[in-house]
Amino acid sequence: MSSLAQEEQFHVLAETLKLSERSLEIRWSDGKNANFHYLWLRDNCPSGFHPSTQERLFNLTTVSPDIYAFEGTFDTTTLYITWSEGAHKSAYPLQWLYENAYSPDFKKTLTSVIEPWGTEILNSLYEVDYSDLMQDDLVLFNWLKEVKKSGISYVRNVPCTDEGVTDVANRISFLRQTNFGTVFDVQSKPNPINNAYTSEALPLHIDLINQETPPGYQFLHCLVNDSQGGESTYADGFKIIEELRETDPDAFHLLTTITVPMRFHDFETDIRTRKTIINVDENGNLVELRYSPHLVDTFDMDESIMDSFYLAYRKLMDLINDSRFVISIKMKPGDLCIFDNRRVMHGRNAYEAGPGYSGARHLRGCYVDRSDFDSRLRVLERKYG
Amino acid sequence: MSSLAQEEQFHVLAETLKLSERSLEIRWSDGKNANFHYLWLRDNCPSGFHPSTQERLFNLTTVSPDIYAFEGTFDTTTLYITWSEGAHKSAYPLQWLYENAYSPDFKKTLTSVIEPWGTEILNSLYEVDYSDLMQDDLVLFNWLKEVKKSGISYVRNVPCTDEGVTDVANRISFLRQTNFGTVFDVQSKPNPINNAYTSEALPLHIDLINQETPPGYQFLHCLVNDSQGGESTYADGFKIIEELRETDPDAFHLLTTITVPMRFHDFETDIRTRKTIINVDENGNLVELRYSPHLVDTFDMDESIMDSFYLAYRKLMDLINDSRFVISIKMKPGDLCIFDNRRVMHGRNAYEAGPGYSGARHLRGCYVDRSDFDSRLRVLERKYG
Numbered sequence: 001m002s003s004l005a006q007e008e009q010f011h012v013l014a015e016t017l018k019l020s021e022r023s024l025e026i027r028w029s030d031g032k033n034a035n036f037h038y039l040w041l042r043d044n045c046p047s048g049f050h051p052s053t054q055e056r057l058f059n060l061t062t063v064s065p066d067i068y069a070f071e072g073t074f075d076t077t078t079l080y081i082t083w084s085e086g087a088h089k090s091a092y093p094l095q096w097l098y099e100n101a102y103s104p105d106f107k108k109t110l111t112s113v114i115e116p117w118g119t120e121i122l123n124s125l126y127e128v129d130y131s132d133l134m135q136d137d138l139v140l141f142n143w144l145k146e147v148k149k150s151g152i153s154y155v156r157n158v159p160c161t162d163e164g165v166t167d168v169a170n171r172i173s174f175l176r177q178t179n180f181g182t183v184f185d186v187q188s189k190p191n192p193i194n195n196a197y198t199s200e201a202l203p204l205h206i207d208l209i210n211q212e213t214p215p216g217y218q219f220l221h222c223l224v225n226d227s228q229g230g231e232s233t234y235a236d237g238f239k240i241i242e243e244l245r246e247t248d249p250d251a252f253h254l255l256t257t258i259t260v261p262m263r264f265h266d267f268e269t270d271i272r273t274r275k276t277i278i279n280v281d282e283n284g285n286l287v288e289l290r291y292s293p294h295l296v297d298t299f300d301m302d303e304s305i306m307d308s309f310y311l312a313y314r315k316l317m318d319l320i321n322d323s324r325f326v327i328s329i330k331m332k333p334g335d336l337c338i339f340d341n342r343r344v345m346h347g348r349n350a351y352e353a354g355p356g357y358s359g360a361r362h363l364r365g366c367y368v369d370r371s372d373f374d375s376r377l378r379v380l381e382r383k384y385g
Numbered sequence: 386m387s388s389l390a391q392e393e394q395f396h397v398l399a400e401t402l403k404l405s406e407r408s409l410e411i412r413w414s415d416g417k418n419a420n421f422h423y424l425w426l427r428d429n430c431p432s433g434f435h436p437s438t439q440e441r442l443f444n445l446t447t448v449s450p451d452i453y454a455f456e457g458t459f460d461t462t463t464l465y466i467t468w469s470e471g472a473h474k475s476a477y478p479l480q481w482l483y484e485n486a487y488s489p490d491f492k493k494t495l496t497s498v499i500e501p502w503g504t505e506i507l508n509s510l511y512e513v514d515y516s517d518l519m520q521d522d523l524v525l526f527n528w529l530k531e532v533k534k535s536g537i538s539y540v541r542n543v544p545c546t547d548e549g550v551t552d553v554a555n556r557i558s559f560l561r562q563t564n565f566g567t568v569f570d571v572q573s574k575p576n577p578i579n580n581a582y583t584s585e586a587l588p589l590h591i592d593l594i595n596q597e598t599p600p601g602y603q604f605l606h607c608l609v610n611d612s613q614g615g616e617s618t619y620a621d622g623f624k625i626i627e628e629l630r631e632t633d634p635d636a637f638h639l640l641t642t643i644t645v646p647m648r649f650h651d652f653e654t655d656i657r658t659r660k661t662i663i664n665v666d667e668n669g670n671l672v673e674l675r676y677s678p679h680l681v682d683t684f685d686m687d688e689s690i691m692d693s694f695y696l697a698y699r700k701l702m703d704l705i706n707d708s709r710f711v712i713s714i715k716m717k718p719g720d721l722c723i724f725d726n727r728r729v730m731h732g733r734n735a736y737e738a739g740p741g742y743s744g745a746r747h748l749r750g751c752y753v754d755r756s757d758f759d760s761r762l763r764v765l766e767r768k769y770g
Contacts (some may be wrong), residue, residue, distance in 0.1 A: 022692055024428075035688050038638075039695035044683055053579050054650070055679035059588065060695075061702045103688045107522050174562050179760070185547040194438050203444065212756050213598040230445070259667055260636055265439070271756050274666075294440035298429055302489045307407055310424035317446045371597050371656050378655040 010095040011181070014074045024069055026097065034101035038068050041081065044100075045090040062086070112285065114343075115149045116239035118325050126153045130164075130336075133171065140171060141211035141380040147217070148377065151340035152234060154329075158221055158336045165221035165364045168336055173372035176215045178208060179269045186220070186363040194264070195294055199227075199352065199361070204235050204320055204345035207367075209290040210262040212273050215367035218341040222331035224362040230351030235325040237289035237343050241278055244316055251312030256280050258309055261297035262290065272297070277313065291320065320345065331363070339365065395480040399459045409454055411464070411482065419486035423453050425742050427484075430475040447471070452636045474482065497670065499728075500534045501624035503710050512540040515549075515721075525556060526765040532602070536725035537619060539714075542608065543606055550606035550749045553721055558757035561600045563593060564654045571605070571748040579649070580679055584612075584737065584746070589620050589705055589730035592752075594675040595647040597658050600752035602728040607716035609747040615736030620710040622674035626663055629701055636697030641665050643694055646682035647675065650656065657682070662698065673727035676705065705730065716748070726752065 023037040039060070055173040063085060071082040101168025126146040132139045133155060147153045158164040166183060169175055175182045188199045196202060208214045220232070245252040255278045264270045277286040277296075299378045301309055319325070328349070331337065339346060353359025398414040408422040424445070433443025448470060456467040464477045511531040517524045518540060532538045543549040551568060554560055560567045573584045581587060593599045605617070630637040640663045648657045662681075664672040686694055704710070713734070716722065724731060738744025 037692045037695060039699065040684060040691055043695070050580060053679075055580050056681070057580070057679075059678070059701050059702075061706055065696055065699055100683045100685070102685050102691060108685075177559050177562065179757070195435060195440050195442070212754070259665075265763075267474045268764060269760045271760045272763075273756070282642075293444070294438075294442075296441070298485045299425060299485050300485070300493075306425055306487060307422045309430070310422060311450055314424065314445050315449055317444075321446055369597070371658070372564070375654045378650075378657075379653065 006132055010098070012094075012098055013076060013303070014079065014094055017072055017074055017079070019069050019072050021068065022066075024072055024081075026074075028098065032101075032103075032105040033105060034097065034103045036097065036101070041069075041090065041092070041192060042067055042083065044092075045088070046092065047090065109285070110285075113145075113149050114151075114238060114286075116242055117150055117236050118239055119323075119327055121150065121152070121236075122327050122329075126150065128153070128155055128277070130155055130157045130159070130168070130334075134167065137380060138280060141377070141384045142267070144172070144373070144377045144380065147338055147340070148373075151238070151344040153338050155336040155338065156332050160223050160333050161297055162364070164223075165219050165336060168221070168338075169219045169366050171366050172217075172376050173368045176367040176369045178211065178215060178270060178367070179264070183364060183366045186365060187361060188241075199350060199359075201350040202347045203293070204233060204326065204347040205292040205294065206237070206288075206290055206291070206345055207341050208264070208295075209275070209292045210264040210271050210273055210295050213369070214288070214290065215341050216370035217338055217368045217373050218346070218365060219336060219338050219367070220331075220346075220363045220365045221336040222333055222363055224333060224360045225331055226358045226360045227351035228354035228357050228359075229349045230361045231328045231330045232337065233326055233328050233347040233349065233350045234339060235320060235327070235345050237291065237320075237345050238286050240319045240322075240325055241286055241289060244319055248312070248315055250308075251315050252278070253307050254305070254312040255316060258301050258305060260299050262292075262295050263297040265296055277316070286343075289345070290342075291316070293317075340370075342370070390604075395483070396477075397483055398461060399464065399479055402457055402459055402464070404454050404457050406453065407451075409457055409466075411459075413483065413700075417486075417490040419482065419488045419491060420769035421482065421486070424450070426454075426475065426477070427452055427468065429477075430473070431477065432475065442710050482761075495668070495670075498530075498534055499623060500537075502535055503622050503624055503755070504708075504712055506535065506537070506621075507712050507714075511535065513538070513540055515540055515542045515553070517542070519552065522765060523769055524559040525576055526762070526769045529557070529758070529762045529765065532723055532725070533758075536621060536623070536729040538723050540721040540723065542719050545718050547610050549608075550604050550721060550751055553606070553723075554604045554751050554753050557602070557761050558753045561752040561754045563596065563600060563752070564656060566651070568749060571750060573744060584591075584735060584744075587732045588678070589618060589711065589732040590677040590679065591622070591673075591675055591730055592677070592726050593649070594660070594677045595649040595656050595658055595680050597708075598754070599675065600675070601748060602723055602753045602758050603731070603750060604721060604723050604752070605716075605731075605748045605750045606721040606750055607718055609745045610716055611743045611745045612630075612736035613739035613744075614734045615746045616715045617722065617733045618711055618713050618732040618734065619722075619724060620705060620712070620730050620732050620770045622676065622705075623671050625701070625704045625707075625710055626671055626674060627646075629704055632703045633697070633700055635693075636700050637663070639690070639694050639697040640701060643686050643690060645682050645684050645686070647677075648682040649680055652760050662701070671728075674730070676701070676730060725755075727755070 005358045015029050016027040018025045023035045043060050050057050069081045070084045081090045087205050117326050128143050184198050259274045259276050261274050277290050281287050311372045351361050399411050400414050401412040403410045408420045411419050428445050435442050453469045454466045455469045458465050466475045513528050571581050644659045646659050662675050666672050736746050
């Protein structure tokens with residue numbers, strides 16, 4: 001019931017109240033109608049919440065499924081109900097009822113904050129300075145809002161220490177640990193356990209699609225980039241998916257409904273999941289892209305679907321390779337890129353030594369999950385929103 | 386392609402090979418038929434995987450969607466293909482093809498390892514001794530298998546130190562961090578931020594349903610339980626859901642398809658998600674229960690669904706309160722309970738001081754996620770399976 005904490009003026013009045021068998025109806029002074037079911041009302045009686053934790057203590061099974069309002073009245077601020085059982089009375093702030101009404105007149109139009117992008121983002125890539133970000137909560141708040149919108153941003157002048165990347169990430173929340181640790185170093189290694197730890201080109205991909213929930217926001221901090229090549233590449237998966245959805249709805253449908261096995265394994269781990277390559281929520285909003293050719297295991301859908309699935313998958317790949325969507329940035333020491341790993345794909349060009357270049361390249365990375373990123377943004381919104 | 390690593394004898398031979406426009410068909414010596422589509426075959430050509438990381442390097446967009454087998458032959462162990470483009474040849478071990486065939490003759494019958502339980506589990510609750518568990522990988526392996534089956538087990542004689550619970554959890558994997566930290570202490574606290582930190586009864590629930598992915602396995606280690614009451618309670622959510630699915634399929638359907646808002650918030654966090662209360666995979670297998678009356682936010686589904694949803698939800702609650710499903714165990718210092726937090730609900734009876742009891746109760750807890758638990762089990766299976 002926290003929305004009551006807001007100090008906004010609320011001017012709508014209740015005009016009429018009608019009690020029916022399983023719900024009551026309020027007609028408001030702005031002409032809207034709202035139905036409230038008795039089970040919903042009883043379950044949300046303000047007396048049923050813990051005063052300190054604000055968590056619900058009320059046990060719905062202590063009332064019958066047929067509980068009803070024996071009596072109902074209202075004044076300018078409050079709806080009062082006397083219940084048919086338990087000798088219980090409830091009082092609901094009208095503002096709270098209005099804000100939580102779920103009838104057709106109150107249908108919420110969800111406006112997405114996501115702004116998909118193509119290469120034009122290079123003209124307006126959001127940047128912040130490390131010192132500003134670390135010292136000023138308002139800078140942090142605005143930065144988080146921008147990162148939420150575009151899914152990508154750069155921080156400049158991050159100290160080239162081991163702690164640079166975690167200092168920035170911890171400004172938001174704690175780190176998401178994975179089988180690669182809480183912090184990982186991306187540089188050529190002998191006997192690499194994954195392709196990132198070589199000097200080869202790394203095609204665009206999402207990290208760790210083999211996890212039940214892939215890591216949310218990724219932080220990559222450049223400590224050394226003294227090589228020919230080695231540019232970082234990015235593409236907005238959501239932009240690409242929207243084009244696929246529009247131009248080939250059948251392919252989009254297959255990729256959002258048919259699950260495939262995903263897997264990473266080495267000597268110490270064998271982490272698997274089974275998911276669709278594109279995930280949408282029940283309203284069709286994009287939730288995540290799980291694209292990583294390295295980590296999809298052998299496809300095993302029904303024979304009758306296999307060929308059309310592969311054609312759909314290959315069409316998505318074609319779009320991902322399309323230069324209209326890919327940006328390329330050579331990081332220099334002190335640069336840090338944050339991106340939504342479940343939306344924005346990343347990769348790199350191959351790198352090597354050359355005239356004036358030692359061939360060394362070293363990025364240090366970590367993750368913060370979406371839940372914790374969003375939480376931080378909401379809490380800052382209480383103050384700055 | 387790791388299944389080849391297994392040393393099992395493979396006796397089936399290929400008998401005939403027929404090349405068609407988009408796939409080829411193998412008839413095996415055991416009478417089965419398998420179709421393999423050309424895109425699937427090309428994408429799984431053994432030459433396309435990194436020799437060290439075993440990850441796929443091949444880029445499917447380097448071949449056309451209409452690639453086909455120009456020529457195909459086989460011997461007793463291998464299928465050889467010459468492709469219509471790229472002057473490429475592939476060689477596939479027949480055993481690998483047989484094991485990864487996806488035609489109707491090869492339909493896998495998935496056998497679940499899950500064994501739902503009611504109160505009868507008290508007669509056979511799986512227990513291990515701390516020292517055995519810490520020293521013997523085979524004990525660990527058998528324990529993990531049992532925990533996977535029943536979703537619950539006790540470890541006895543865990544040293545009553547701060548590290549007891551993390552020592553056991555780290556035997557499996559690293560810890561899942563949440564806004565409550567990596568390790569949490571369950572005892573009465575002043576100004577509690579959630580109901581667990583009081584001495585009140587705690588009804589059966591799943592922890593942190595407000596997270597996009599709630600923590601997987603929970604570890605609760607009893608350090609002190611010098612109180613009247615304070616028994617731990619558990620119930621197998623999957624057992625309860627199966628009864629609901631059988632007795633009220635409409636309620637089951639609503640609870641698996643209509644999402645509700647879930648939320649935890651305090652001074653520092655505001656973590657929200659939106660999920661169904663019961664999650665099933667595309668084959669109808671149970672994935673998780675998200676039941677916590679404390680943490681469901683105000684329901685906001687369509688007016689036309691609200692009443693029937695509430696009735697379905699209340700029916701689930703009735704089953705959860707049914708004594709046929711609930712077990713009650715008073716933990717003593719040194720006991721540690723592990724349970725699958727996304728399947729097995731936990732709670733406790735209220736506790737207080739009394740004759741001979743100080744009223745003190747202290748559990749220490751942490752989590753390991755399902756992905757990492759399963760990974761550990763798979764890796765041990767390589768040796769002991």
